[in-house]
Amino acid sequence: MTTQTMNKRKAWLGALRLRTLPLALACIMLGGFLAAADGALNWAVVILCVVTAVFLQILSNLANDYGDSVHGADHGEREGPQRAVQSGVITAQEMKRAMGLFAGLSAVSGLALVVVAFGLGALPLVLLFLLLGAASIWAAVNYTAGKNPYGYAGLGDLFVLVFFGLVGV
Structure with a gap:
């Protein structure tokens, strides 16, 4: 394995920000505990919630790496670890492809x-949760990426409350 390949793998692992994944799991665990206390725990739903939350968290992490680089927030004066796109090890185009992959996996x-949670018979609930899913993908990407990133407008904490609190549970 070449040094360049090792550096690229290390950059991708850094971009995934695996240390943030427990945040995605915390709200799912709370929802699972509440369902268990109510006698309504469905392990298939819990597992799909975990998978979806992890995909959304990774999407958000990749979009943050991309968005901060494109908008100039990641620069030489920045404290903390060097980001993947900022370092040049991963191109902006490669990061956008990875974001597309995780957006698709999340969807x-x-x-x-x-479908597992509600079937297709409860159409209003299905539509509501599909809208929440689309909003979750939008929020994951638009924190620092996109034309008007809400993270730079001081709205990040509000979105965390909504998506890791209300929607996640």
Whole structure:
């Protein structure tokens, strides 16, 4: 394995920010505990919730790496670890492809979650949760990426409350 390949793998692992994944799991665990206390625990739903939340968290992490680089927030004066796109080890185009992959994985696992949880008979609930899923993907990407990133407008904490609190549970 070449040094360049090792550096690229290390950059991708850094971009995934695996240390943030427990945040994605915390709200799912709370929802699972509440369902268990109510006698309504469905392990297939819990597992699909975990998978979807992890995909969304990774999407958010990749979009943050991309968005901060594109918008100039990641620069030489920045404290903390060097980011993947900022370092040049991963190109902006490669990061956008990875973001597309995780957006797609989030959508597929979210759709599976909605079908397993509600079936297709409860159309209003299905539509509501599909809208929440689309909003979750939008929020994951637009924290620092996109034309008007809400993270730079001081709205990040509000979105964390909504998506890791209300929506996640």
